[in-house]
Amino acid sequence: MDPRFIGQSVRRQEDDSLLRGTGKFVDDLDPHGLTHAAFLRSPVAHGRIRSIDTSFAAQVPGVIAVLTLADLRPVLTSDRLPVQFKSDGLPPNIGPYILAKEEVVYVGETVALVIAESRAIAEDAVALIDLDIEELDPVTGCQQAVQPGAPKAALDRSNNIYAQFDMGYGDVDQTFADAAHRVSLALVQHRGGAHPIEGRGVLAHPDPMSGQMTVWSSTQQAHEARGFLIELLGLDETLLRVRTPEVGGGFGAKYLLYPEEVSVTAASLLLGRPIKWIEDRREHFLAAIQERDQFWDVEAACDASGKLVGIRGTMIHDGGAYVPQGVNLAYNAATAVPGPYDLPNYKLSVQAVATNKVPTIPVRGAGYPEGTFVMERVLDALADAAGLDRIEIRRRNLIPVSAMPFSTPLKSRSGSGITYDSGDFHAMYEQALKEIDLDGFADRKAKAAQAGLLRGIGVACGIKGTGRGPYESATVRIGKSGKVTVFTGAMPMGQGLKTALSQITAESLGVDPGDITVVCGDTNTISLGLGGFASRQTVVAGSSVSVAAKAVRDQALHIAAGLFEADVGDIELVDGMARVKGTEIQTSLKELAKIAGGSPGYSLPTGVTPGLEATEYFMPTGLTYGMGVHAVELEVDAETGAVTLQRYVVVNDCGRAINPKIVVGQIHGGVVHAIGNALFEFMGYDEQAQPTTTTLADYLMPTAPEIPRIDVHLAEYPSPLNPLGVKGVGEAGCLPTAGAIVSAIENALGAKNNMIQRIPVMPQDLFQFIQQGKQSSAA
Amino acid sequence: MTNSAETLHTVALTVNDVPREGTCVARQNLADFLRHDLHLTGTHVGCEHGVCGACTVLVDGQAVRGCLMLAVQAKGRSVTTIEGLTRSDQELGVLQEAFSQHHALQCGFCTPGILMTLVEVLQDDPDPSEMALREALSGNLCRCTGYQNIIDAALAAAAALRQNQK
Ligand code: FES
Numbered sequence: 001m002d003p004r005f006i007g008q009s010v011r012r013q014e015d016d017s018l019l020r021g022t023g024k025f026v027d028d029l030d031p032h033g034l035t036h037a038a039f040l041r042s043p044v045a046h047g048r049i050r051s052i053d054t055s056f057a058a059q060v061p062g063v064i065a066v067l068t069l070a071d072l073r074p075v076l077t078s079d080r081l082p083v084q085f086k087s088d089g090l091p092p093n094i095g096p097y098i099l100a101k102e103e104v105v106y107v108g109e110t111v112a113l114v115i116a117e118s119r120a121i122a123e124d125a126v127a128l129i130d131l132d133i134e135e136l137d138p139v140t141g142c143q144q145a146v147q148p149g150a151p152k153a154a155l156d157r158s159n160n161i162y163a164q165f166d167m168g169y170g171d172v173d174q175t176f177a178d179a180a181h182r183v184s185l186a187l188v189q190h191r192g193g194a195h196p197i198e199g200r201g202v203l204a205h206p207d208p209m210s211g212q213m214t215v216w217s218s219t220q221q222a223h224e225a226r227g228f229l230i231e232l233l234g235l236d237e238t239l240l241r242v243r244t245p246e247v248g249g250g251f252g253a254k255y256l257l258y259p260e261e262v263s264v265t266a267a268s269l270l271l272g273r274p275i276k277w278i279e280d281r282r283e284h285f286l287a288a289i290q291e292r293d294q295f296w297d298v299e300a301a302c303d304a305s306g307k308l309v310g311i312r313g314t315m316i317h318d319g320g321a322y323v324p325q326g327v328n329l330a331y332n333a334a335t336a337v338p339g340p341y342d343l344p345n346y347k348l349s350v351q352a353v354a355t356n357k358v359p360t361i362p363v364r365g366a367g368y369p370e371g372t373f374v375m376e377r378v379l380d381a382l383a384d385a386a387g388l389d390r391i392e393i394r395r396r397n398l399i400p401v402s403a404m405p406f407s408t409p410l411k412s413r414s415g416s417g418i419t420y421d422s423g424d425f426h427a428m429y430e431q432a433l434k435e436i437d438l439d440g441f442a443d444r445k446a447k448a449a450q451a452g453l454l455r456g457i458g459v460a461c462g463i464k465g466t467g468r469g470p471y472e473s474a475t476v477r478i479g480k481s482g483k484v485t486v487f488t489g490a491m492p493m494g495q496g497l498k499t500a501l502s503q504i505t506a507e508s509l510g511v512d513p514g515d516i517t518v519v520c521g522d523t524n525t526i527s528l529g530l531g532g533f534a535s536r537q538t539v540v541a542g543s544s545v546s547v548a549a550k551a552v553r554d555q556a557l558h559i560a561a562g563l564f565e566a567d568v569g570d571i572e573l574v575d576g577m578a579r580v581k582g583t584e585i586q587t588s589l590k591e592l593a594k595i596a597g598g599s600p601g602y603s604l605p606t607g608v609t610p611g612l613e614a615t616e617y618f619m620p621t622g623l624t625y626g627m628g629v630h631a632v633e634l635e636v637d638a639e640t641g642a643v644t645l646q647r648y649v650v651v652n653d654c655g656r657a658i659n660p661k662i663v664v665g666q667i668h669g670g671v672v673h674a675i676g677n678a679l680f681e682f683m684g685y686d687e688q689a690q691p692t693t694t695t696l697a698d699y700l701m702p703t704a705p706e707i708p709r710i711d712v713h714l715a716e717y718p719s720p721l722n723p724l725g726v727k728g729v730g731e732a733g734c735l736p737t738a739g740a741i742v743s744a745i746e747n748a749l750g751a752k753n754n755m756i757q758r759i760p761v762m763p764q765d766l767f768q769f770i771q772q773g774k775q776s777s778a779a
Numbered sequence: 780m781t782n783s784a785e786t787l788h789t790v791a792l793t794v795n796d797v798p799r800e801g802t803c804v805a806r807q808n809l810a811d812f813l814r815h816d817l818h819l820t821g822t823h824v825g826c827e828h829g830v831c832g833a834c835t836v837l838v839d840g841q842a843v844r845g846c847l848m849l850a851v852q853a854k855g856r857s858v859t860t861i862e863g864l865t866r867s868d869q870e871l872g873v874l875q876e877a878f879s880q881h882h883a884l885q886c887g888f889c890t891p892g893i894l895m896t897l898v899e900v901l902q903d904d905p906d907p908s909e910m911a912l913r914e915a916l917s918g919n920l921c922r923c924t925g926y927q928n929i930i931d932a933a934l935a936a937a938a939a940l941r942q943n944q945k
Pocket residue numbers: 823824825826827828829830831832833834835844845846847
C-alpha cells in the first residue's frame with residue numbers, strides 16, 4: 001500500500017482552536033465554586049522550622065483555609081513523595097515532602113498553602129503567615145558538597161552523595177600510556193530550567209454526583225500522576241481521574257508529580273471544593289525542576305592519525321535538594337559521551353550529589369547534551385594537539401556505516417544494551433559540510449574581517465537514544481457513529497502528536513486525518529500510559545496506534561468481505577467507505593461498526609468479533625538512535641565579545657518522518673533551546689543559595705533577533721526496531737549545539753587548546769579571552 | 780471575586796467591537812480582567828512581569844502588555860484580543876491561516892501574544908524584512924518553535940495581505 005498520509009505535512013488538527021483563542025489550558029477552566037491556592041515557600045535555602053503561625057492569615061476575609069502538613073495528614077498516606085523513577089542504590093528517605101515538615105532544604109520549597117476565594121486574596125494571606133525558621137548552613141555547590149566537613153544538605157542524610165558509580169569499558173589506563181597525543185580538560189556545564197511559556201498548574205475538582213475527584217493538570221504524565229496520587233491519597237482508580245487540557249509546553253519540567261499537585265488535591269478532598277493553583281514565573285524559577293551543573297575533569301588520547309584511543313575522568317552532578325527521578329541525568333550524560341564516534345576505551349567515575357537548590361530532573365535533552373559537549377570538546381582539543389583539522393578529526397572517528405548496527409559496550413538506564421540501529425553518519429556529516437558551504441567559508445571569513453568581525457565555523461555531532469519503553473498504550477475505535485477515535489496514554493505538550501497519530505491511523509483506515517479524534521491525557525479513557533518523555537511518543541505510541549489501526553482495518557475488511565461475499569483482498573478502505581475494488585459496491589465504516597456492535601439477542605455474523613476496535617501496547621526492544629550533525633558559522637565582535645550566529649545547518653536522522661513539517665519544527669525548537677544553553681541561559685545563586693535570576697529579564701531565553709535561520713535537512717534511515725521505522729526528534733536538536741557553537745567561537749578567535757571550557761559562554765568571558773589573546777600576542 | 784475590603788471599580792470598555800462592562804479592584808491587571816472577569820481566556824499569561832509577551836492585546840490599535848496595564852486604565856478604550864481576530868463562524872484570517880500553513884505554533888501558548896503583536900506590525904509596515912520582523916518580535920518569547928516558522932508565517936501573511944490590497 002502506498003502511503004497516503006504518512007510522510008505528508010498535513011495540517012495540524014491542534015491549530016484551529018489555538019489560533020482562535022478557544023483552546024483551553026488549565027488556567028482557562030473555571031468550574032462553579034472555584035477557589036484558589038497560593039503557597040508559602042521557604043525563603044531560605046536551608047533551615048529548621050521553629051513554628052508556623054497561620055492565625056493572621058486565616059482571618060483575612062475570603063480565606064477559606066490555611067493548611068500545613070499536619071492539616072493535610074488526614075487524607076495523606078505519606079508525608080513524602082516517592083522517588084518517581086526506579087533507581088537502584090539511592091539512600092533511603094530522599095523524596096520531597098508534600099509540605100515541609102521540620103526542615104526546609106531549598107528556597108521555594110512548599111511550606112503551607114492558603115485556599116481563598118481569589119488568587120489575590122490567597123497571595124495576600126500567604127504574606128501574613130508567620131514562619132519562624134532557624135537558618136542552617138546551606139550546601140551551595142556540588143564541589144563543596146563532597147568536601148570533608150561540608151554541611152549536609154538535609155539533616156536526616158548521612159552525607160551529600162545520592163549515588164556514585166563507574167561507567168566504561170576497555171582498558172583506558174593501558175592505552176593512555178602509549179598514546180601519541182593526550183589532552184586534559186576541566187569542563188563546567190550549566191543547564192537551567194525548562195521554562196515552557198505556560199507554567200505548571202493544577203485544578204482539583206471533586207464531583208459530588210460521582211464521588212470522583214478529577215485532577216486537571218498541565219502535565220506530561222497523566223497516568224503516572226494518577227498512579228502516584230492514588231497511592232499518596234489512599235484512593236483507587238475509580239475515585240481519581242487525571243485529565244490534561246491543552247498543555248503549553250513541558251520540556252521536562254512537567255514530567256513529574258510535584259508537591260503542589262498533591263497538596264492541592266489533598267486540600268480539595270478535605271474541603272470538598274474545587275481548587276486551582278497556577279504557577280507564576282517566579283515560582284517556576286524557584287520550584288520547578290532544573291537540570292543544573294556538571295563538572296567534568298577528563299583526559300583523552302588519540303593515536304598519531306587522530307583516532308581516539310580513550311577517554312577517562314570524573315564527573316560530578318549537582319542534583320539539588322532532591323532527585324525525584326533518581327540519577328538518570330548523570331547516567332544519561334555519562335552514556336552519551338561516546339556519541340556517534342568509535343571510542344575504544346572509556347572510564348568515568350560519576351557522583352550525583354545534594355545541594356540546597358531546586359530539585360533536578362531532565363530538561364529537554366536529559367543529560368545527552370552534556371555528554372555530547374564533552375566528546376566534542378575532546379575532539380577539538382585532540383585535533384589541536386595532533387595538528388589536525390577539527391573537521392577532519394571527526395570524519396576519522398565517526399562510526400562507519402559498515403559497522404551498523406553498532407553496539408557500544410555501555411548499557412542504557414533500563415539495563416538494555418546501547419546499539420545504534422541504523423544510519424550513515426559519514427554521509428550525513430558530508431551533507432552538513434556541503435549545506436553550510438564549507439568551501440566558501442574562507443571567502444566569508446575574509447569579508448567579515450574587512451568589517452572588523454571575526455568569523456568562525458564549527459561542526460559537531462550527537463546521537464540521541466529515543467523511544468523509551470516499556471510500552472505505550474493505544475486504542476483505535478470506530479464507534480457506531482462512524483467516528484474514528486484514538487485513545488492513548490501518550491501526552492502532547494505542543495508537538496502535534498494528535499496530528500501525527502491521526503495520520504498513522506488514517507493510513508490504515510482510509511479516513512481523512514482531520515476527521516479522526518485523538519484523546520490524550522485522560523485516565524478514564526485508557527487504563528495505562530507513560531506519557532511524554534525521552535523523545536518517545538511517535539516511536540512508541542505511534543507504533544501502538546499503527547498496530548491497533550491495522551487490526552481494526554482487518555476487522556472492517558473481514559465484515560465487509562462477508563457482507564459483499566467478496567474476498568478480503570478485494571476490499572479497500574477509502575474515504576470512510578469499504579468498497580469492492582473497482583466497483584460501486586460499498587458501505588460506510590459506520591455500517592460496519594453497527595454490524596460489529598451487534599443486536600440484542602442475535603448472533604454476530606460468522607467470524608465477526610464484537611466491536612470495531614483494538615488496543616495495543618507496543619513494547620520496543622531497545623532505544624532507537626537518531627544521529628544529528630550541526631554546522632554553524634558565527635561572528636565575534638572583538639570589541640564587545642558579542643557573538644552573532646550567521647548560518648546554522650542541521651542534518652538529523654528521524655527515521656521515517658510521519659509529518660516532515662512537525663519534525664523540522666521539533667528540531668528548530670531543540671536547537672534554539674540549546675542555543676540558549678550555550679550562550680544565554682544562566683540560573684544564578686548567591687553564596688547562601690538564594691536564586692538571583694528569578695525573572696525572564698535576568699534569565700535570558702533566546703528571542704527572535706539572536707536566532708539565525710536554521711536550515712534543517714532530514715535524513716531518513718528507518719529504524720528496524722518499530723513497525724513505522726521512526727526515530728524520536730523531540731530532543732535531538734539540543735545535543736550538538738553547544739559543541740558546534742563553542743568550536744566556532746574558538747575558530748573565529750583563532751584560539752587553540754580549548755580556551756572555552758564553560759557554558760553558557762558569556763560575553764564577559766569572551767571579552768576576557770580576547771584581551772588575554774591580545775596581551776599574549778603583544779608580549 | 781475580590782477582597783471585600785478593597786474598593787470595586789466599574790470598567791466599561793469596548794472589547795472586540797462589543798461594549799463590555801465589569802467590576803474589579805484597582806490592582807487588577809488588564810490580562811486577568813479579560814481572562815477571569817470577561818471570560819476571554821484566549822489572552823495568555825506567561826510571566827506577569829512584562830517580558831514574555833504572551834499577554835499582548837491591542838488597546839486602541841496599539842500592542843500593549845496586558846499584565847503591565849491595569850484594567851481600570853482601559854476604561855473607555857477599545858481592546859482587541861485574539862478572540863476578536865476572527866468570528867467563530869468565519870474561516871481563519873490571513874495571518875492565522877499562515878501560522879497553520881507554516882507550522883508557526885506548537886503548544887500555542889505564546890501564539891495569542893505573537894499574533895496580536897504581528898497585527899500591529901503588519902499594519903504599520905505592510906512589507907517588513909525578516910530582520911525587522913525578528914526585531915518586532917523580540918518582546919515575545921516562544922519556547923517551542925525557535926521562531927523561524929513564525930517569521931516565515933508573518934512574511935507569507937504580509938505578502939498575502941499586500942496581494943489582497945491590490
Ligand atoms: S505575561 Fe505579560 S509579558 Fe509575560
